[in-house]
Amino acid sequence: MKQFIDFIPLLLFFIVYKTEPRLVEFAGQHFELGGIYSATAVLIISSLVVYGALFIRQRRLEKGQLLTLVACLVFGGLTLAFHSETFLKWKAPVVNWLFALAFLGSHFIGDKVLIKRIMGHALTLPDAVWNRLNLAWIAFFLFCGAANLFVAFTFQDYWVDFKVFGSLGMTVLFLVAQGIYLSRHLHDSDPTTPKPEE
Incomplete structure (x- = not known):
């Protein structure tokens, strides 16, 4: 929410x-x-x-x-x-790239990657899964920043539409993909969940 x-x-x-x-x-x-x-x-x-x-x-x-x-x-x-919209066009790329930098920096600073700090209270997952999830967020923010920049300066008549609905759409799709990925790993972290027979 x-x-x-x-x-x-x-x-x-x-x-x-x-x-x-x-x-x-x-x-x-x-x-x-x-x-x-x-x-x-x-x-x-x-x-x-x-x-x-x-x-x-x-x-x-x-x-x-x-x-x-x-x-x-x-x-x-x-x-x-x-009185120049150029500054506003840079907002989404810069914010997305700063988020990507924060997620990237958490691989080298502190004892937990950023996504684990954010979601670790609600989920228990292996560190390898947290690391992959954190890398996915880095890629997501880099892509969103690049997409916003490209549209803002290439398709100027549509950049506001993309800024609102493109960003929302990309976020929803990424969250759905994250949910699907996490659902595959949740049983691994729950000791009460029976393992499937080999």
């Missing part, structure tokens, strides 16, 4: 981006609604609201949530400050 909370600001961004640009009045001020820049402002505001609510509820933000929020503020802020 937590993975999909991250998509709430992205969906609001998409809705505003697709809205036909028009002036709206709020608190005696006129604002343009629709298009990339108002959508970026909505992305920043909704991210602050969503992650602010999570912080109030949980008393903390997970590192991934904090990274996503900071990236949104930095790249979204630069987009608005310089």
Whole structure:
């Protein structure tokens, strides 16, 4: 569920981006609604609201949530400050690659790979399986970053659609594949599960 909370600001961004640009009045001020820049402002505001609510509820933000929020503020802020969508196009690739770097670094720093630190409280698996799963997450984040970058600068008319639905679709497919992979190994770690006859 937590993975999909991250998509709430992205969906609001998409809705505003697709809205036909028009002036709206709020608190005696006129604002343009629709298009990339108002959508970026909505992305920043909704991210602050969503992650602010999570912080109030949980008393903390997970590192991934904090990274996503900071990236949104930095790249979204630069987009608005310089009136250039190029900065926003780099957000998804950079965030994905930073996640890949964190998962990769966990192979060399600490006593557990990152995916085991995240999911180890819920599952007991052999270290070899955790390592393979961690490598799969690295590959996933590298691929997502590269795909977002390629679409953003090659198919500029579709990059927002891909940013929202492509990213969501890739995440869902990867989580399903991860579930299938894990289901093959769960019985190995449960001593009460009878082994099949050889």
